[in-house]
Amino acid sequence: MSWRKERRRREGGYHHGNLKEALVQAALDLIAEKGAGGFTFAEAARSAGVSPAAPYRHFRDRDELLASVAQQGYEQFESVLTAAWDDGRPDTPAAFQRVGKAYLAFAREHPAHYSAMFESGLPLDSNPALLVASERAFAIIRAASERLVAMAPPGVPRPPALMMALHIWSLSHGIASLFGRGDAASRKLPMSPEDLLEAGVLIYLKGLGFPIDHAAGSHASTPKK
Amino acid sequence: MSWRKERRRREGGYHHGNLKEALVQAALDLIAEKGAGGFTFAEAARSAGVSPAAPYRHFRDRDELLASVAQQGYEQFESVLTAAWDDGRPDTPAAFQRVGKAYLAFAREHPAHYSAMFESGLPLDSNPALLVASERAFAIIRAASERLVAMAPPGVPRPPALMMALHIWSLSHGIASLFGRGDAASRKLPMSPEDLLEAGVLIYLKGLGFPIDHAAGSHASTPKK
DNA sequence: TGTACATCAGTGAACGCGCGTTCACTGATGTAC
DNA sequence: TGTACATCAGTGAACGCGCGTTCACTGATGTAC
Helix, strand or coil: CHHHHCCCCCCCCCCCCCHHHHHHHHHHHHHHHHCCCCCCHHHHHHHHCCCCCHHHHCCCCHHHHHHHHHHHHHHHHHHHHHHHHHHHCCCHHHHHHHHHHHHHHHHHHCHHHHHHHHCCCCCCCCCHHHHHHHHHHHHHHHHHHHHHHHCCCCCCCCCCHHHHHHHHHHHHHHHHHHHCCCCCCCCCCCCCHHHHHHHHHHHHHHHCCCCCCCCCCCCCCCCCC | CHHHHCCCCCCCCCCCCCHHHHHHHHHHHHHHHHCCCCCCHHHHHHHHCCCCCHHHHCCCCHHHHHHHHHHHHHHHHHHHHHHHHHHHCCCHHHHHHHHHHHHHHHHHHCHHHHHHHHCCCCCCCCCHHHHHHHHHHHHHHHHHHHHHHHCCCCCCCCCCHHHHHHHHHHHHHHHHHHHCCCCCCCCCCCCCHHHHHHHHHHHHHHHCCCCCCCCCCCCCCCCCC
16 A cells, blocks of 8 residues: 555556556657657657667557557547537537537647647558547547438438538548647637637538527527528 | 759859758658658758758758748749639639639648648747748638628628638648548548538538539539539 | 466667767859959 | 959868667566476
8 A cells, every 4th residue: 555655656666567558648748749750769768767678568669659649549539529429419410519529629638649640640551450440530420420411301402421521520620730739830710719610510511401500509600590 | 065964963063052942842852751750951951962061051950941841832832822713713613612622732742841831830920931921822712712702692691701711721621631642641532632622612602602503614422402 | 375487578788870060161152453 | 354352152070969779688477386
């Protein structure tokens, strides 16, 4: 009990316990500080408190560590989006907008993850696990789009849900990466990214013929009906 | 005449002539090859054929060179968009869609410029020249949006052109950075990025109440009216 | 419960390398007279 | 037109540094008996 406390930093003398996770965490901190391209293997080792040779027990090289960060990011992203979607409760349009907000919140609150996922240039096609994780996250947006498409009123042709999901994803990603970052590279905006996205989605859905009220807690400055 | 030919590589013995441009070009090649974070000052010097100390005559450090690349990128981007817009000829909607295509074409054909502009993490607020160049490029999209807004039929409330421009920019950038790159980090798509963007813009404009035909050479798979 | 042993996850020293940066320098160019 | 001189844009050698990577090693842990 008590003697454990003074060993917090390094559990046993030699064995770290979960160096792998510690390295991922160190990489996250370094990416947040200096960008996705700006962290080194040696630095991650140092800030995890181990010798420069230690990481080689867990990762072949820097890229494999970066891929681990990205994969963890996709998994957390998926769970955040899933929670926001909440299986379409209380109603599909409200849940849909909530997913958009969750998207932007993730990009803002986990810039290092987001960066590793979307801006690090990691090849997806040579890393099946990463590709799967990425697709599972996108699947949430796609599932939400399916449900929305199914709501199409009689007489309105149903748009392809895949295309719709791709539009929503692209718009969200565009807003997140242009305006939604905490750092200095973020561009100024005369409104919040959330409002910009919500308004864009409303207009887009209206263009598809969906008669969506903006009742669901929206205070975005969209043109009045 | 003839003796000039054998001096192609280095114009005079000592004076390079336009080393500054040569370094920007070298940086572009290196960024295209290894990403925005993956080029070094020394490497740029080497591939421009000068000693490692030479670049210091023209750039304070690596970041200043990168900023030059980005600025040149914004300027070329602006001129490409301006040409595509062609002051709204032959008609505003057709020209608008042409700007979208030009956006994606630029991202695809100048990935190194695009990367330096949007993904290098260069701070805009500490570099006024860069900020101005960036805003001048965006101003094209905004001007096109103004003209489109002015076309609103009677009875349709006019949306804020700035918001509209931000939506279009975000959607374009999202599609370009997720799907529109040549490299391995680009995601697969069941249609061309151009078609995806065109369809998205059409739906968006319809959502704003603009009765736009898709006459202008479009063959995107959008839901039929 | 003890002991022997295999395995595992770390150490730390060492290496070669390329980078960023500086320095005194030098050859080429432009200009005053 | 010729000469002297200032300026400019490059050289190349040198430096300290941190990185990536390897190596034989060693302490801790788990397991067979």
